Amino acid sequence: MKLVVSDLDGTLLNQNSQISDETRNAIRKLIENGVDFAIATGRGIGSVRAFKERIGHDIYLICNNGANIYNKNEEVIFERVMSSEVIEKLIKYFREKKVTYNGFYQKNLFTDEGTKESVLTIETGFNFVKLKEAETFPFMTKMIVKDDPEVIRHLRDDMKDQFSHLVDITISQPRCLDIVDKDCSKGKGIKLISQKLNIPLENIMAFGDGENDFDMLQAVGHPVVMENGLDSLKEKIKNRAPKNTDNGVAKYLEEFFSL
Incomplete structure (x- = not known):
């Protein structure tokens, strides 16, 4: 895997809507080992920026379910508004x-x-x-x-x-x-980033828990559903991470990448 993409609420964030120390450290080790990381969320950039700063690395951001996409310098590379x-x-x-x-x-x-x-x-x-x-x-x-x-x-x-x-x-x-x-989604956002980074979709891992994560999970080579995710997602995707309240993304990354 060359890129990992994660949803925020119910996935990367814990029960206090924060990135725990364990999760932050796992993401930092991942990036330092040469794997890119990105956030894909329904939140806007104003809310997401604090989580990027918490991680401590420049990363791609898919915001508003793909309506706004930012590169590592927070420059807009895609935007779509409803008329x-x-x-x-x-x-x-x-x-x-x-x-x-x-x-x-x-x-x-x-x-x-x-x-x-x-x-x-x-x-x-x-x-x-x-x-x-x-x-x-x-x-x-x-x-x-x-x-x-x-x-x-x-x-x-x-x-x-x-x-x-x-x-x-x-x-x-x-x-x-x-x-x-209608032309926005997290999945389409991942496809755009994969082109920007020249990373094939089959070399991308994504984590999600909700309905708005389904198309991005379908798009990547290694989709992972949180244990607390929707049953409809878990029925379709076999890879499973522990609950977000148990630092599930961190635990999955630590095991998969031997961090």
């Missing part, structure tokens, strides 16, 4: 269904006027913008909805029936639905 026309369709749908959403574009965080306070819990440093019914619809990089798992599953299925030709809709965590442009 205002697509956003209008989505927001009108959410308003009709009385769904509270967050949307992102650059430094702006959007939600609707009159809805409950932002459901956002993982990002900071945004300009909070409340939209009104008559307001022009902005571009957005990503939209998220947070609710009970049953509500999220129903919403995912209903939205796929109506909008799959426009956007990519995945459950990143049981309580979180992610929406990005």
